[in-house]
Every structure is written in C-alpha cells, then in structure tokens.
Amino acid sequence: MFTRRTGALFLVSALLFGGTFVAAKAGLAHxxxxxxxxxxxxxxxxVLxxxxxxxxxxxxxxxxxxxxxxxxxxxxxxxxGLTNALLFVGQQHVTSGVAAVIFSLNPILTPVFAALLLSEERLSVRGFAGMALGLVGVVLVANPDSAALLGGxxxxxxxxxxxxxxxxxxxMIRRSEATLSSTARTIWGVPLAAVLSHGLSYAAGEPVVGLSMPPVALAALxxxxxxxxxxAYLTYFALIDEAGATRANLLFYFVPVVSAVGGWVLLGETISLLAVVGFVVIFAGFLLVSGLPPDVSGALKRGVRERLVGSGS
Structure with missing residues (x-):
C-alpha cells in the first residue's frame, strides 16, 4: 500500500473527509x-x-x-448518496463521539464483504488484529458516553x-472491474447522489422555502x-483502485482524529490525553494492517542484521 501516490491519496482523503464533521456542525444548524x-x-x-x-x-x-x-x-x-443520507440523518440523534465510533465500524465491515466478494483482499490474523486495534483507538478519541451509545x-x-x-x-466498486477511470466514475456518481438526496429530502418533507443561509452555513456548504x-471523492475512489477496498477504508479510522484536531483549531474544543493515546493506537493498528513502508522496513532489517553481526563479532 505504501507508495508516494497511495500515501498522498490516503492523506488528502482523510484530511478532507475529517473536515466534513466540523463543517457539518455549522451547516446542520441551519x-x-x-x-x-x-x-x-x-x-x-x-465542480466535477x-x-x-x-x-x-x-x-x-x-x-x-x-x-x-x-x-x-x-x-x-x-x-x-445513500451512505451520506444515512450518516447525516443519523447524526441528528446522537453525539459526534457516538457517530464517530459507529461509522468507524466501516473498516471492520469492509474485509467481511471483501472475503465474500473479493478473493484477493482477505485479511491475515495480523490484519484483523490491526483493524480491532484501530477501532479501540477511535473509541479512545471519540470517548462516547455509554448511555448515549446504547440509547441513541x-x-x-x-x-x-x-x-x-x-x-x-x-x-462492489472493486469487484465491478470497470474500464472507466475512478475519476470518470466519480464525475457520474456525484450527480446521481445529488438526485437521490433531493428525492429523499422531498419524500421526508424537509422545508426548502424560507431557510436562512448565514455566511457560516454558506461556508460549510x-x-x-x-x-x-x-x-475528496476523487482521491478516495482512486485510492480504492490503487490499494483495494479494505486498505482504502482504513482512512475512516483517521477521520475522527482529523475531526478532533479541526475542532480544537477552529472551534476551540479540547483534546484530552485519552484522545492523544487514541491517535497513537489508531496509527499502530494502521501499521499492523498495511505494513511498514518498504524503505522503513528495509532500514529496520538492516539495523537488526548489523546489530546481530556486531554482537557476534
């Protein structure tokens, strides 16, 4: 997974998706x-x-x-379309911490579907351990109230x-083996998501006339x-093509981290020591699943060999 291209795609996707939760807090109020x-x-x-x-x-x-x-x-x-509709409506009923924990089951669920539909993306025992460790890290970062988690x-x-x-x-995207590039699929997909969302909004009877659009809501939009x-979707779907669905969806472990840092920088929210520990745990889980970069792994192996040779002499 670790190449310059996949690393850049992963970083951009995680940063931009993480900022969504900060912007949503401002926009959903209006x-x-x-x-x-x-x-x-x-x-x-x-735009597309x-x-x-x-x-x-x-x-x-x-x-x-x-x-x-x-x-x-x-x-x-x-x-x-469907994922965002469910996500944004669900957020109305729970705290952001609970939302982060529940949606971060995504990386755990992905290898389950991949095992059924994609023979080449089955995780090892180490991979599943890394997934579980990443989820523990998300819980530490989000620190949801147990009553809210169970009574949402x-x-x-x-x-x-x-x-x-x-x-x-x-x-499904990975299994489709489409000949279209991820960019072309995204250009087709976003308008489809818009049509679906407008249909769901109309069916739910959401008001359109008389809404106030203060500058903060416009900025959020x-x-x-x-x-x-x-x-973010251009980079995310390119990442799926490059790294596979299972490893690409690891970025959703990092979204709560970006959201927490963004809330601290932009909204004056605090970051607890528990959250910092969670950041480290998430990164450790990520390394277990994806492995170390080749240059780092090679450097560690060379270091071990040199130490062994040195001790032997």
Whole structure:
C-alpha cells in the first residue's frame, strides 16, 4: 500500500473527509440534513462537470461495459448518496463521539464483504488484529458516553447502516472491474447522489422555502461541496483502485482524529490525553494492517542484521 501516490491519496482523503464533521456542525444548524447533503452534491457535481469539460474526453467518460454501469451505481447511489443520507440523518440523534465510533465500524465491515466478494483482499490474523486495534483507538478519541451509545434511538442503527453501505459499496466498486477511470466514475456518481438526496429530502418533507443561509452555513456548504464533496471523492475512489477496498477504508479510522484536531483549531474544543493515546493506537493498528513502508522496513532489517553481526563479532 505504501507508495508516494497511495500515501498522498490516503492523506488528502482523510484530511478532507475529517473536515466534513466540523463543517457539518455549522451547516446542520441551519439546513435540514437531507437537503444539506443534496446541495452539497449539487455543488460537487458542478465542480466535477467543469473539471470533466476541461480535462476528459467523451470517450473517457462513456460507459462501455456492465462493470462500468455497476461501478457508477455503486459509486453514486451506494457509497456517496445513500451512505451520506444515512450518516447525516443519523447524526441528528446522537453525539459526534457516538457517530464517530459507529461509522468507524466501516473498516471492520469492509474485509467481511471483501472475503465474500473479493478473493484477493482477505485479511491475515495480523490484519484483523490491526483493524480491532484501530477501532479501540477511535473509541479512545471519540470517548462516547455509554448511555448515549446504547440509547441513541434511531441514530445508532442509521449510522450502522451508513457504515454497511459504505463498506459494501467500496467492495462492489472493486469487484465491478470497470474500464472507466475512478475519476470518470466519480464525475457520474456525484450527480446521481445529488438526485437521490433531493428525492429523499422531498419524500421526508424537509422545508426548502424560507431557510436562512448565514455566511457560516454558506461556508460549510462550499467546504463539503467542493473539498469533501468533489476533491475528496476523487482521491478516495482512486485510492480504492490503487490499494483495494479494505486498505482504502482504513482512512475512516483517521477521520475522527482529523475531526478532533479541526475542532480544537477552529472551534476551540479540547483534546484530552485519552484522545492523544487514541491517535497513537489508531496509527499502530494502521501499521499492523498495511505494513511498514518498504524503505522503513528495509532500514529496520538492516539495523537488526548489523546489530546481530556486531554482537557476534
């Protein structure tokens, strides 16, 4: 997994998705959740359409196979549209700490679906240990109230459903073996997510007329539309193609870390010592699953050999 490209994709995706939770706190105070998601992807669709018009040809955008259609469906309807609808509605019923823990079951669920649908992505015992360690780290960072975790009403099942759809969709994308690039699939997928979200918002009876849009809500929409609604999904789906669904979804262990740091920097929230310990535990779990970078691993092996030779002489 550790190459410069995959490392950059992983870092950008984690940073931008992590910022979503900070922006959502500001935007959801003024805009209903499903409408918030819909407008987010309206903005993202416009940004991606402009990118496609200047960077991709019609041939690069044209679906050619059943796998292309399945990949676009999994991208737009399942991973982007349905997951975000469930996630944002579920967040209305629980604290951000509970939401972080429940949605961070995503990396645990991904190898389960991968074992059923993808023979090449089965985890080792060390990999499952790393997954479990990462989840422990998320719990330490989020530090949710146990009563809220167990008594979240509709919030907990909705967030769990979001984790399921996100994990299943990522594996479906990998299995589809689409000929379209991840960029083209994202350009098709974000408008699909916008249409789905508008439909769900209308069905839920969310108000559209008379909403107030103060500057903080507009800024939140710009962030989640452009940065975590267009750019982040371009990098995330490219990461799935590069590293596989199981390892790509490890980034969702780091989203609560980014969210916690963002809340500290931008909202004046505190970071406890327990959260710092959680950061370290998450990173340790990540290394167990993905392995050390080749240059680091090689340096450690050389160091051990030199020590052994030195002690032998």
């Amino acid at each position: 805009i209903p959740p499903l409408l918030f998601v819909a407008i987010r992807f309206d903005i993202g669709a416009v 359409a402009a990118f496609a018009a200047t960077h991709l040809s019609r041939a690069e955008l044209r679906p050619r196979t059943v796998g292309d259609v399945v990949g676009i469906f999994a991208t737009g309807v399942i991973v982007i 009403g509709l919030g907990v099942p909705l967030l769990f459903a979001a984790a399921v759809t996100s994990a299943l969709g990522a594996v 710009v962030y989640v539309g452009v940065f975590s609604g267009a750019i």
